[in-house]
Amino acid sequence: MSSAAPRRPVIAVRGGVRTTRRDRLAAEEPMEIRVTGPDGVTTPVAVTMRTPGDDFALATGFLVTEGVVEPGTVTRVAYCDDVEREDQRFNVVTVRSARPVTPGPDRAHAATSACGICGVTSLDAVEVRCDPLSGGPRVPADVLLTMPDVLRAAQRVFDATGGLHAAGLFDPGGGLRIAREDIGRHNAVDKVVGTAALAGDLPLHDHVLMVSGRAGFEIVQKAAVAGIPVLAAVSAPSSLAAAAAERLGVTLVGFLRGDGYNVYAHPDRIVP
Template sequence: MSRITARRKTIRITSHGEITRPDTLAVEEPLEIRLGGEQLTVTMRTPGSDIDLVHGFLLGEGIIGSADDVVSARYCAGTDENGHNTYNVLDVQLRTPVPVRGRHVLTTGACGLCGKTALEDVRTRTRYPIPADGLLVDIGTLATLPAELRTRQAVFDATGGLHAAGLFTEDGAALAVREDIGRHNAVDKVLGWAMRENRIPANDLVLIVSGRASFELVQKAVMAGIPMLGAVSAPSSLAVDMAAESGLTLVGFLRGETMNIYTGAHRLHRSAVTESPIAPATAGNHS
């Protein structure tokens, strides 16, 4: 965990007085993504699984559709004050180059994106429309997945400062779990893993995220052909609209035996519970 976590001095205030001690923090560093030597974007991320992150990011942007579209992904030389490589610049060579200058990278909801434009953009760009049937998940199985995700958050245990995303089979088996300072990066990392394992389109998988479900996370799931997204916290209104538009099953406030099903309830087998609507979850931690 040498580059994933860092130690910093802190003064802890307790009922018994002050304690000066080191604290373990999650590392946050920039990653510059280049295409053919030209800068495409810079994202702040926790180092680790960078190759997967870049594959997932390019999938979400509609730049690539499979691992075969990538010829190579290599770190470029970049050094710190001690002359050590920072591994913070990654150059991707595509089999079919795309223009970078002036390229429009899809803006997220945090930047005031127009809702109608966003929905139409994702619907027309995805290479993997979500099938109406196929995946069927027992509601009891879905309820266990956040806890399964939590058991695999080793860096969160050390720092308390990371988001997580995981890909699960319909019977609850964890295939990949990644952590990152940014929730979108954590999703990119698991989607990049799936792409490099030839699991895209992921029509048979469930994506679980540790925080809220923003439009951006739904968009990434749709671009990967994932039919179900479960979030521990709340979705946004645009996220629900995007899920409904794309035929994705979106579940929020997924906490223990309670959850809110916002779209795509037909993919959840509910024989063990009543068929009446699930009671709305109370607003809690909207991390």
């Protein structure tokens, strides 16, 4: 399996001084996700550009948050042996489900690491049906404000490369339960959700999801499908993300940094 932070020779210029050194870069490789239903039929679902590592969690989280498989129905996850090139063996993952699967719209071309909904032909096609979330934890504001630093401290590959996003699952007291990194922000979220799904912990009604970048529509959708009622980001949400959060019952926090934040939807879960 490839390294998450391979080394590469670079020319570095600092203060006019030119040196050659080896630098670590954030790895980016394609991964094909396949799903097998109880009938034994295997279907390619998507190809996503990701940072190698936690591949089984990524595949599981993607399929769960996209509505392809139901939480709790995954019976096996494995790399595929039937690949034409041996160097691609660890870039194809098959998830087996005990219940019928819903592959949905065609996404079987490579989606970029920046894109969470690439390959989907319409907004209606990507809206996973789920009931609006109710209840959930009440999070003290002073606890919320500690989460960016806690998540940042867990970003080990970012420390080496400076090129990865992160997602973290917190309890209402600010304890970090799961932290994952990836070159794609949506992949980092899928890795978190997939880790919880494989542990049998979905839905995550009593948790907070923290992301290191902006909050787009697809991240709000993934949080809602996983049952996470509070989503916080260090950067801005999009207008569609705010509208989706309002509709899906997700508390959406943006610009969480320093001593401040903005709440864009369902503020009652944040305790001043």
